[in-house]
Amino acid sequence: MNDQKKNLPTIQQQLIPHPAIQLLRQVGQIEALHMMETVSGAALAQIYIDIKESGAYKGFTYETPDGKTETISTLDRFCEVFLGKSGRRCRQLHEHVTLMGQELYETAERIGFRTRDYAAFKTLPEGDQEAVRAALEKGDAETAMSTLAGLLAKKDKALADTKKKSGDLERIIDNKDTRIAALDGELDRLSEENRDLKRANDLPSTPVERISPYIGEIAVIGEQCKVRLARIDQLRMGALELTAHPDIEPDSPDAEALNAALARLHTAMNEQLTDIETMAGNVMNQANATLPFEYQDDD
Structure with missing residues (x-):
């Protein structure tokens, strides 16, 4: 038994009577787990959430190994003193057990799952999570880990493909912007040219001559409208691409x-x-x- 477990308070060291009888029983369960030197993460997670929800840890008074009296005021302090783990680690254990279920959690721990593996598992879509759970149920460490790695690689590839499509869409939009800018420039040029022609010609032009530049300008404006409508459609398609994002359930x-x-x-x-x-x-x-x-x- 390591020093941390030796220093854990025991039920017998309780000094002041406390109305939370259930809390005393839970502390006894923790003590028994530590005495076996095999602290079940699932058991600790359940005790942690029970104590958290009851709030019975507040005001819990105990005697420290050096004979001093201390009163528990926070859940994190209770975890450190009685569970032998930090509050952050207890929250993490509870999250892992909730994510996997108690039986699969114990299997995952046995075959070597680490915090990064649970974090990676959590990012997978529900269907892929079920595939990993099925591999865990077989109890084969190699199969479970290879299944997780394969599905993560598949997810990363899908994300990379989505980023590539997004980049392609941005390039299309940039090209459209360039074309629009060019058409705007052409329209400005034609407009200026039309003004120059009017200034240069002192004699009134015929109606036909006056209409001809209008036709050219209308054609340019029409092209601009088509390009802008096409851009609206590209934005619509780009938005639809996002509905297939692998991180959105x-x-x-x-x-x-x-x-x-x-x-x-x-x-x-x-x-x-x-x-x-x-x-x-x-x-x-x-x-x-x-x-x-x-x-x-x-x-």
Whole structure:
């Protein structure tokens, strides 16, 4: 028995009567576990959560090995004194037992699971967690560890693929931005050229000559509209890519938040597209209503 276990207080060292009889029994259970020198993490985790929920540790008075009297005021101090572990370690044990279940936790400990393995297991999707649990139930350390490693590698690859797709999408958007900037520059150039032509020509131009630059400018503006509409669609597709993110579990708070964000994006997109459609319809109706001559489209 190591020095830490030798220094743990015992029931017999209790000085002041305490109404929390259940707490005394639990301390006795802890003492018995330490005496066997095989402290079950699952048992300690259960005792820890019971004591935490009852709050009976507050005001618990005991005699220290050097004969002094001390009163417990915090759960962490109780863990250090009576469980022989830090409060952080007790919380960690409880988290691991809750994550795996008592039987699988004991199996995982037996085959060599460490804190990093539990942390990695927790990041896996539910289906992959079930695969690791099935391997643990067989009690084969090599199979369980290789299953965990394989699924983690699969998860990392999926995350890398998602990042690559995100990077590709960003490059597409950058290219669209470049094209839009080029079209904006072309529009500015054509507009300036049109102004220069007007200034250079003192004589009034014919109606046909005046309309021709308008046609070119309309074509440029039309291309800009198409590019911007395409960008809206790219943003929509990029948002949909995020729904397949491996770290987001269905029905989780993260999934609900993502769905809410997608709904806002969908609403914003619909509002803009509806406005564009309405404006386009109004312009077309006004154009058709104001044509001075009978006009038929070649199509």
